[in-house]
Amino acid sequence: MKTNEERLEGLFQHLDSLDHIKVEDIPQIDLYMDQVTTFMEKHLGELKRYPEDKVLTKTMINNYAKNNLLPSPVRKKYTQDHILLLVFIYYFKNLLNFNDIETILSYITEHHFGEAPLPLSQVYTEVFTMEHSQMDKLKDDVKAKFETAEKTFSDVEDPGEKDALQLFSFICELAFDVYLKKQMIERLADEIRDEYPPAKKK
Structure with a gap:
């Protein structure tokens, strides 16, 4: 069984292995849907939790377009944007x-x-340079949370019990962090929606 320190090191190794799609990775020609799903699977497949998961499916793409997350393709082809x-x-x-x-x-x-003074490719590159x-x-931040969790349950004598409880503390800290950040993102989305109401759907 792994120690909590080994789990932390494994998390950091996993983070180091992650990367994003770069603009230069994307074909300069427009793609059909099958080509889009194949491209996304190839470049984001390492982010899947389980091998049988799909990064993107035709149904997902159609749902994104139907829900106005994604502009419709032009003649069934998808652009770099x-x-x-x-x-x-x-x-x-x-x-x-x-x-x-x-x-x-x-x-x-x-x-x-599409055609814009500041193209989406430049916006995307600027955002992902922060990564x-x-x-x-x-x-x-994760290491600090881990060290805080390691100080909990100090009075528990059984080493296995203490490790299990400290691991639970660490997971709770990470979850609370995600929860608060999600709350902030949702609040910002609400503010944007109030300030710039979406156009009426025809």
């Missing part, structure tokens, strides 16, 4: 509902999708 939006949606969908994702992406889709600088800060 479609792929970039799908990457954003992929990260958002594990935290937020469709309504919030639509709200958060609406400005980007309206002002930077590496944030990773060290994330590790420091």
Whole structure:
């Protein structure tokens, strides 16, 4: 059985293995849906929790378009901008509902999708350049939470029991952090929705 220290090291190794799709990875030609799902599976497959999971399916793409998260394809083909939006949606969908994702992406889709003075590819690159600088800060924060959890249940004498309870404390700290950040994102989405009400659907 792993020690809690080994679990922490495993988490950091996992974080180090993660990467994002770069703009230059995306084909310059428009893609059919099957090509889009194959591309996403190839480049984001390592993020799947289970091997049988799908990064993206035809049904998902159709649902995103139906719920106004993704502009419709042109003659059944998807552009580089479609792929970039799908990457954003992929990260958002594990935290937020469709309504919030639509709200958060609406400005980007309206002002930077397709022909635009500041193209979506540039917006995407700018946002994802923050990833590496944030990773060290994330590790420091996770390590601090781990060290705090290691100080809990100090009066428990059984080593196995103490490890199990301290691991639970650590997981609760991580979960509370995610919960609070989700609350902040949802509040921002509500503010955006209030300030820029969505256009009436025809």
